[in-house]
Amino acid sequence: MKKSILSFVAAAAITGTAGANVQAEEVTVKKGDTLWDFSQTYNTPVDMIKEWNGLTSHIIHPDDVLNVYPEKKYIVSKGDTLWDIAREHNVTVEAIKEWNNINSDLILPDNELILYPNAKAVNAAVAPAKSEKPAETVSASEQKSVQPAAKPSQPVEKTAQPVEKSQPVPEAKPAAESKPAPEPAKPAAESKPAAEPEAEKPAETANDETAQKVLNMEATAYTADCEGCSGITATGINLKENPDQKVISVDPNVIPLGTKVHVEGYGDAIAGDTGGAITGNKIDIFMPSQEDAINFGRKPVKVTILD
Template sequence: MKKLVAGIALISLIAGVSVNNVSAEEYEVEKGDSLWKIAQEFDTTINEIIEINDLEETVIFPEQKLQIYEEYEVRKGDTLYGIGKKYDVSVDELMEWNELSSDLIVIGQVLSIVTTSDEAEIRAASTVSEDGVASNVEPEGKTISVSATAYTAECDGCSGITYTGINLNENRNAKVIAVDPSVIPLGTEVYVEGYGYAIAGDIGSAIKGNRIDIHLPTKKEALEWGVRTVNVTIMNE
């Protein structure tokens, strides 16, 4: 698992300055990154990155700063066992995440905390505006023409969980499309004509080649969408 350096803030404690005991590690978005890709690289979840950064959309941009893991700053009386109980993780996990050779910790030491998907299920963030356009920035990337159908998590026997783990029942307004990964890579941010910014977060047995399936909140909306030929811009390409 890729790690960032966790520092030790002893000076603040010695000086008696009050510090927040929870912070987060920072990552600078690079060209070609997606929330899915970053979550996989850092062994975390899309949901965790969204929640830590208070994101209202799944589209990210180069040089954007994202917080990755929660961190815990060790206080007087803390032990790895006690911290593990607080976050429902084991001592061994804390030692592995922080590359510790023993269970000895010191006041002011910053420990990475990787929240599991059991504690916070993966979800997709809805976009800001009604048509799904998250900002006034023109979509940039490779544009292809596709045949677009629609689906919904509101159906009997549907789990509502996408192939990449996004919980559509938790957020019915999530902008997610099913794709053929050989055409549009999973986790890619896209702009779909008539739908808005979305994330390629699902697949389907009938979704092959230049075809997509967009997620809509209700059966009525999915039926109204029907089948359309639209342009899709694959961001960062």
């Protein structure tokens, strides 16, 4: 998206503008626990918990010890820069931009930023030994969510197959001259609609594709209702002139720009924008006002590809 469009995520109820060194909380996994449960309990994205603990999958085991770092809200003061805030809280500028879905280094006074102080240090101190074992199992299932983009090519190949003219229709005539009696029977065999059974196969493939077009995504929200925001998306949609337009920001490698989608809880929309922090299975949903964008927060949604 254009750098001037400001993105927001819901802030946690932790206040303060000074960054004290906060220690990560160690959590022992119990039977039945999931990363999603911990993300809801500690108001922390699943991806952050995985990063801090060196996890490559969503699978955890009883008695595993996880480091969970509390979320902190930082109110931008006049004269603050991302570099100053990053140094004060022992994080990187890129991390702050990713956590808050910011595409430029510009911040304004009274903006609220979400921080995970010392998060990078916690990540470096954690050994990923316990959770690497099931990586192969989960990676195979996770890859399914991005595979549908490559499968539309299969029906094209099948559709071309009925064009084959391998049946020896011209050769049947010499046979008919030597044996006049069987000649009437051969056209009946040749007139079988051989293309019809194969023409039905693409319909089955289309049903399989439909089932594979539902993606599990992590959604945040953004708005063009802010001072200095141009409101022009990556595909040229003017969101200020069309505040009721439903647009999502996507990773074009997962959902191509221009794709029509249905977002759970949001409705039918168009993939009309991009963002520096929107990579992989993440989307950013356009909201007409700052209040709507802040209230939306960060949540998992199902996205259905409509075309």
